Amino acid sequence: MGERSLLDPDLLAQLDPTRLPKHIAIVMDGNGRWAQQRALPRNAGHREGVKSVDDIVTTCRKLGIPALTLYALSTENWSRPRMEVRALMRILREYLRKELHRMLRENIRFNTIGRISDFPETIQTLISEAREKTKQNNGMILTLALSYGARTEIVDAVRRVAQDVQQGLITPEQIDAHLFSNYLYTAGLPDPDLLIRTSGELRISNFLLWQLAYTELYFTPVYWPDFRGNDLLRAIIAFQKRERRFGLTQEQCWEKG
Numbered sequence: 001m002g003e004r005s006l007l008d009p010d011l012l013a014q015l016d017p018t019r020l021p022k023h024i025a026i027v028m029d030g031n032g033r034w035a036q037q038r039a040l041p042r043n044a045g046h047r048e049g050v051k052s053v054d055d056i057v058t059t060c061r062k063l064g065i066p067a068l069t070l071y072a073l074s075t076e077n078w079s080r081p082r083m084e085v086r087a088l089m090r091i092l093r094e095y096l097r098k099e100l101h102r103m104l105r106e107n108i109r110f111n112t113i114g115r116i117s118d119f120p121e122t123i124q125t126l127i128s129e130a131r132e133k134t135k136q137n138n139g140m141i142l143t144l145a146l147s148y149g150a151r152t153e154i155v156d157a158v159r160r161v162a163q164d165v166q167q168g169l170i171t172p173e174q175i176d177a178h179l180f181s182n183y184l185y186t187a188g189l190p191d192p193d194l195l196i197r198t199s200g201e202l203r204i205s206n207f208l209l210w211q212l213a214y215t216e217l218y219f220t221p222v223y224w225p226d227f228r229g230n231d232l233l234r235a236i237i238a239f240q241k242r243e244r245r246f247g248l249t250q251e252q253c254w255e256k257g
Contacts, residue, residue, distance in 0.1 A: 007059065011233040015063075019240050021193035023067040024060065024232075025215070027207055028052070030199030030223030043087040048225035050095060057142060059229035061106055063236075067141045067189060071207050075115070075149035089123065092146075096126040100133065107139030113185035114148030141189065148185070150209035157183035186211055194239045196232075198224045216242055 028049060035045030053070060060068045072092070078085060103110050110130040117124070127146075160183045164170045170179070181187065191211045195204065200221040204212060218235045220227070 006229075007062070007233065008230050011230055011237065014237050015233065016240050017064075020063060020065060021236065021239055022065070023069065023190045023192045023194075024065055024236075025069040025071070025192040025195045025208060025212075026056070027071045027195070027197040027201075027205060028224040028227075029197060029201055029205075031225055033199065034223040034225040042084055043091075045223075045225055046088060046091055050091060052224055052227045053095075055228045056232055057108070057140075059232050061108070061140055065140065067143070069113075069143040069145060069189075069192065069208075071145045071148065071205075073114070073146050073148070074206065075118075075147055075152055076206070078118070078147070089120065093123055093126060096123070096130055100130050103130065103134050103137065103142070107137045108134060109137040109139075109141045110134045111141055111143040111189075112146050113143055113153070114146045115152070116146060118147040143186075143189065145207070148207070150206045153185050154210060156185075181210070184210060191215065193244075194218060194235065196220065196235050198222055198227050214244070216244065 031045035031049045032042045033045075034048065035042050038044075056070075057068065073088065077088070080088075100110075102108070112127055112131070116127055119127070157180060161170070161175060161180065165172060165175075186208070191213070192208065192215045195208070195212055195215045196218045197204070198220055200219065202219050204217075208215075216239050218238055220231065220235065222231055
């Protein structure tokens, strides 16, 4: 595990512990550019990014965040140069083998979303093992989005709904937003309260398109390998300064509050 940052007491003092996000999702972007700026191979950026994963998981556990979802590999990432894809597979194998002990020790439940069948059998086995061995843990749900694409997720869900209608398990009249959510990869997870994207890009890149309907978005120019616990605190502080209305007027929110 990588070196973990010390949390700034001044930032911690600004947090309202009663208004922490229940689910944080992160687009971990900028590994390649971080490496390029240092005249290093792209793989060096990916490896440094694993240290940020370690630090952010640790910070979320300290704060008591119930769910953290990290966009680790998109369906489009398979089109990257073969050497880079191979390196990503090595890093993922190492991470799963190393972090299982930590997840068991720290009461973290491991979860994945995406087309896991796209991965080599060794990685599929490691994923299944981690999910099975941590399934009773209830301290935090750590979800890795692997070979994930939101449009693919929605299409897969539509196919499953159509099959259940065809088999008479549900009727078209029963289909609503709540039922449809149960057919998504994220069934059982709350929608994210806060989405963070690193590296300065201002887009969500086919990530959780359905689930982000009312999520607060936070963009930072910090590259993922430099993103640490204090950066997460800044994102949460910004989140807590926003008024979440969910389609209601300000007056209605006050009445509910």
